[in-house]
Amino acid sequence: MKLLIGIDDTDNKESRGTGYNSRQLAAAIESNNLGKVTGITRHQLFVHPDIPYTSQNSSACLEVDSDEVDELTVFCKYFMQNIGAPGSDVGLCIAKRNSISKEIVSWGINAKSIVLKLNDAITLAKSNNIYLVGLTGTKDGMIGSLAAVGLRLGGNDGRFIWLNSSKNLRDIEHGIEKVEDLIKTTGVNIVKSINNEVVNENDKVFLNDWARPILENGNSVLLVEKVLNNNGYEWKCAAKEFVKRTSN
Numbered sequence: 001m002k003l004l005i006g007i008d009d010t011d012n013k014e015s016r017g018t019g020y021n022s023r024q025l026a027a028a029i030e031s032n033n034l035g036k037v038t039g040i041t042r043h044q045l046f047v048h049p050d051i052p053y054t055s056q057n058s059s060a061c062l063e064v065d066s067d068e069v070d071e072l073t074v075f076c077k078y079f080m081q082n083i084g085a086p087g088s089d090v091g092l093c094i095a096k097r098n099s100i101s102k103e104i105v106s107w108g109i110n111a112k113s114i115v116l117k118l119n120d121a122i123t124l125a126k127s128n129n130i131y132l133v134g135l136t137g138t139k140d141g142m143i144g145s146l147a148a149v150g151l152r153l154g155g156n157d158g159r160f161i162w163l164n165s166s167k168n169l170r171d172i173e174h175g176i177e178k179v180e181d182l183i184k185t186t187g188v189n190i191v192k193s194i195n196n197e198v199v200n201e202n203d204k205v206f207l208n209d210w211a212r213p214i215l216e217n218g219n220s221v222l223l224v225e226k227v228l229n230n231n232g233y234e235w236k237c238a239a240k241e242f243v244k245r246t247s248n
């Protein structure tokens with residue numbers, strides 16, 4: 001069974017961020033044989049004076065294959081309760097992917113441009129039979145964790161901060177890889193140029209220090225740009241700021 005697990009507001013100004021904590025949760029789920037995490041996406045939410053946040057107001061969503069829903073839910077609750085930094089307002093949302101309604105997707109979209117209310121998140125989750133809980137502090141992280149699930153299901157927001165694959169993109173940064181091999185080994189579904197050009201599978205890509213596939217039409221898409229001087233490769237990963245603009 002495919003599940004989406006959203007987390008938000010797990011950190012403080014001195015601790016590691018929610019992205020790091022999401023990867024820690026993924027590792028713990030797999031090491032405890034509670035499921036297989038296929039990917040983690042980061043989702044940028046609304047930055048506004050009325051919304052408390054640590055640094056960037058982003059949430060994260062894990063996609064997990066698991067048949068141990070009840071046990072996994074208890075485990076995630078316990079894990080996030082303990083990993084939450086002092087002063088954090090941890091929110092945790094767990095939903096079966098095939099039962100998430102368009103209302104939840106709309107909630108995620110609205111969370112990018114509107115100040116949303118905690119009571120509305122609770123009501124929406126309850127009416128859609130979705131597990132949503134606040135674990136520390138004000139519990140305001142429930143708003144963002146529900147939004148993360150909606151945005152991940154929507155399939156056109158955010159970027160991947162981890163993919164389950166035989167070769168981790170972060171481990172081969174500053175390396176050169178053939179497009180065909182990237183698709184076979186890194187969890188990337190599509191490699192395309194910033195101008196939507198088709199990239200030949202035999203072309204080579206230089207992976208700079210910020211290779212982050214975006215989530216587009218439900219796929220992990222690595223954006224690349226053409227290089228003028230061929231130093232053993234035809235493409236390089238798109239600039240960090242371009243990827244951020246595209247995925248935020």
